[in-house]
Amino acid sequence: MNVGVTGGAGRMGSTVLATALERDDSIAFAVDVDPAERPVHGVEIEPADQLTDLLAEHRPDVLIDFTGPSSSVEYAQIAADASVPFLVGTTGFDSDQEAILRECGESIPVLRGANFARGVQALIDAVQAALESIPEYDVELTETHHNGKLDAPSGTAKVILDRIDDARDTEGERVHGRVGDQPRERGEVGVHARRAGDITGEHEVLLAGNRETLSLTHRAGSRSVFAEGALDAAVWLVEQPAGFYRFADIADQLA
Numbered sequence: 576m577n578v579g580v581t582g583g584a585g586r587m588g589s590t591v592l593a594t595a596l597e598r599d600d601s602i603a604f605a606v607d608v609d610p611a612e613r614p615v616h617g618v619e620i621e622p623a624d625q626l627t628d629l630l631a632e633h634r635p636d637v638l639i640d641f642t643g644p645s646s647s648v649e650y651a652q653i654a655a656d657a658s659v660p661f662l663v664g665t666t667g668f669d670s671d672q673e674a675i676l677r678e679c680g681e682s683i684p685v686l687r688g689a690n691f692a693r694g695v696q697a698l699i700d701a702v703q704a705a706l707e708s709i710p711e712y713d714v715e716l717t718e719t720h721h722n723g724k725l726d727a728p729s730g731t732a733k734v735i736l737d738r739i740d741d742a743r744d745t746e747g748e749r750v751h752g753r754v755g756d757q758p759r760e761r762g763e764v765g766v767h768a769r770r771a772g773d774i775t776g777e778h779e780v781l782l783a784g785n786r787e788t789l790s791l792t793h794r795a796g797s798r799s800v801f802a803e804g805a806l807d808a809a810v811w812l813v814e815q816p817a818g819f820y821r822f823a824d825i826a827d828q829l830a
C-alpha cells in the first residue's frame with residue numbers, strides 16, 4: 576500500500592509512518608502544519624498547504640489523517656476532490672463536522688475510527704454483554720490519557736457511552752466528574768477523564784450493585800497498536816466503494 580499521511584510530525588502520525596515502514600508499505604508523502612526540522616523515521620515532512628499538489632503528484636492508495644477536527648474535515652474534502660480514500664483517526668468532531676465526513680463518503684471511501692485498537696472493540700462488546708446481564712447495576716466510566724490530549728472525554732469514551740445507552744435501552748444522564756453535594760441519581764453514568772504523564776490510553780468501565788463489582792479495562796501499551804489497526808483498516812478501505820464506514824463496524828472483518 577502506498578500511504579499519504581497528514582499530521583506526520585504528531586504522536587500518531589509519526590507512529591503511522593514508523594509502523595507503515597515496518598510493514599513494508601510505502602510512504603507517498605507526509606505533511607504537517609508544523610513541519611519537523613528533521614525527517615521523521617526517514618520521511619521528509621512537507622508543509623500541509625501543499626497537500627492538494629502532493630495528492631495529484633503521488634496518487635497514494637489512501638490518505639491517513641490524525642490531526643485535529645477542523646483540519647481533518649478540510650483534508651477529507653481535499654481527498655474527495657482528488658478521489659483518494661480517506662481514513663481518519665482524529666477524535667472530537669462536532670455534529671456538523673461529522674456530517675461533512677459523511678458527505679465526503681458519497682464520492683470516496685471514508686473510514687472513521689475513534690480507536691483503532693482491536694482490543695477496544697472487544698471491550699465495547701464485553702460492556703454491552705455485561706449490561707444485558709446486569710442492566711440495573713451502577714455504571715462509571717474512567718478514561719486516562721497523556722497530558723497532551725486535547726478533547727475530553729475521549730472519542731473512545733463517547734463510543735462506549737453510546738453503547739451503554741443502547742444496551743440499557745435508556746439514555747441515563749452522563750455526569751462528568753462530581754464535586755460538592757452531588758448524590759448519585761439512579762441510572763446516571765459517571766464519566767471521569769484523567770490526564771497525566773505519557774499514558775497512551777486506558778478505559779475502564781465499572782459496574783457495581785448487589786454487593787459485587789465488575790471492572791472491564793483496556794490499556795494500550797503503545798501507539799503502534801492504533802497505527803497497526805489503522806493500517807489494517809486502510810488495507811480494507813481501499814477495496815471498498817464510496818461510503819462512510821466506522822472502524823467499530825468493520826473491525827471483525829480484519830481478523
Ligand code: NAD
Nearest residue numbers: 582584585586587608623642646664665666689690691801
Ligand atoms: P498530536 O498533537 O501529537 O499530533 C497532531 C499533529 O497534527 C501535530 O503534529 C500537528 O502539528 C498536526 N496538525 C494540526 N493541525 C494540522 C493541519 N491543519 N494540517 C496538518 N497537520 C496539522 O496529537 P495525537 O496524539 O497524534 O492525536 C491526534 C488525533 O488522533 C487526536 O484527535 C487524538 O484524539 C486522535 N487519536 C486517535 C486514535 C485512534 O486510534 N483513532 C489514537 C490516538 C489518538
